[in-house]
Amino acid sequence: MLRLIELTKSEYEKLLKKIQDKVSETRKVSTSRFELPKADIMWQGNRTFFRNFAEFPKVLRRDPEKVLQYLSKEFATPAQYTGDKAVFVGKKEPHEFTSLLAIYLKEYVECPTCKSPDTRVEKLNRVTFLICEACGAKSPLKGQYA
Numbered sequence: 001m002l003r004l005i006e007l008t009k010s011e012y013e014k015l016l017k018k019i020q021d022k023v024s025e026t027r028k029v030s031t032s033r034f035e036l037p038k039a040d041i042m043w044q045g046n047r048t049f050f051r052n053f054a055e056f057p058k059v060l061r062r063d064p065e066k067v068l069q070y071l072s073k074e075f076a077t078p079a080q081y082t083g084d085k086a087v088f089v090g091k092k093e094p095h096e097f098t099s100l101l102a103i104y105l106k107e108y109v110e111c112p113t114c115k116s117p118d119t120r121v122e123k124l125n126r127v128t129f130l131i132c133e134a135c136g137a138k139s140p141l142k143g144q145y146a
């Protein structure tokens, strides 16, 4: 009797493991979305240096000028872009950059249809479209920072 229970238990565990593997597989696929680099922030006086700014427009495949304008507008503070880094007036926290760039990613990069970040921007008669290279969807962009 005890033996039988043990067997059942191990079988059950095997089955459970199988299910868990399946679940984590699916999870991996659905979260294999885009990962943004970590914002490298340094403060000097009343200014914030975003030292690896250039990495972001590169991975997002967007115009650095537009990404900077977006951050500047959201922070409501002037910003400048020199070489790889961007300089902002005032003290900004790293998590502020992270969350703004995550919003930018959602609004200006991610395909609204399939959520793929493999998109490019095309302008047609003053309307900006997001063209998805994964599913082919063409979606008009409302914002002006692409």
Ligand SMILES: [Zn+2]
Binding pocket: 111, 112, 113, 114, 115, 116, 132, 133, 134, 135, 136, 137
């Ligand atoms: Zn798509």
